[in-house]
Amino acid sequence: ETGVTQTPRHLVMGMTNKKSLKCEQHLGHNAMYWYKQSAKKPLELMFVYNFKEQTENNSVPSRFSPECPNSSHLFLHLHTLQPEDSALYLCASSQDRDTYNSPLHFGNGTRLTVT
């Protein structure tokens, strides 16, 4: 059983809706990540938080808004999305951002469909 839990597993939303994805890790890690996985494309790193501070935003559109209230929880707030935003959104955690030999631990993802 994964130490990283994502909810919901599936989400269908209209382009005018507002929804949030939730991620929780029980591994005592200090870094958390959001990735986007689209078919036939490499994983895209979206955001990185290290000790609750956002350290990377890889040119993600403002319709995606992350929030990290503590080292165990990570949210991705969604609003006015586009159909091309439909993808699997993966949350991950690691010991911290700068421990380079520390692997990432992933949740099972939220399958998002924008209609």
Added chain:
Amino acid sequence: AQSVAQPEDQVNVAEGNPLTVKCTYSVSGNPYLFWYVQYPNRGLQFLLKYITGDNLVKGSYGFEAEFNKSQTSFHLKKPSALVSDSALYFCAVRVQTGSARQLTFGSGTQLTVLP
């Protein structure tokens, strides 16, 4: 910039036969290399990593990988494939220098083990 190439989108192998999933990388500096596996409707699971030391690294589920510095490769191998090994495999690299601190993933290789 660091990059990872997985030259094969699809690898098919018969059950019981050895399998190889190829990965080459390009970095400035010493690489940290990782293999992850993704089963359907799941997140990525860490399989093994190379940090330093022995070029042959052993990981979960009987997998191993060989680091070859001169060929800048880190191929994943297993002596005898199982049907249950069928999944999507990702190679990833990171370095400890400059701004390229995060993992860079390859585009993935779909492994199918035929009974």
